[in-house]
Amino acid sequence: TQLLEQSPQFLSIQEGENLTVYCNSSSVFSSLQWYRQEPGEGPVLLVTVVTGGEVKKLKRLTFQFGDARKDSSLHITAAQPGDTGLYLCAGANFGNEKLTFGTGTRL
């Protein structure tokens, strides 16, 4: 069974601070997606990273896919109140239609 562990599980910071969320697995994924979920709503896709070592930026959010495609990180610069939510990473398997979701980080 593939597992994606996210850390930290909870994160409480002041407005304007920087933070990093980690998503780690012992399994290799063909691609990795990051979602954000707000209370009472479904997850919304933020980004997909495909190539090992790939870095993508979305305004103040920076996403990185590990070289070995087993891990990923999400860095938020100068956090704003609107950044609050549950951040979920999700790994896609080779030759499979299934997404494996991480354990989640609540910001």
Added chain:
Amino acid sequence: DTAVSQTPKYLVTQMGNDKSIKCEQNLGHDTMYWYKQDSKKFLKIMFSYNNKELIINETVPNRFSPKSPDKAHLNLHINSLELGDSAVYFCASSQGNRPQPQHFGDGTRLSIL
């Protein structure tokens, strides 16, 4: 216009009852999914259909039966509801049967009394 819509949003019922949740997407996608999110917010896939054909069936009790009358609809019927079935159930859709960006509904919160 809502892209992926689920009904009902809330479902409160007693143990042993049978209930259904409906899902419709207007994105023109050919793949739909059902996920279960537990109280710890862990999101786990249950089923996936591509063009009305079942392609993913995780280890889910056979009290859960999905039905896809067409590629825009995927319903979930649950028989003999148990306390452990309490969770939020999400429907999602994507284009293609490779892991593509998935569009989620707002969830159905099922509470078993």
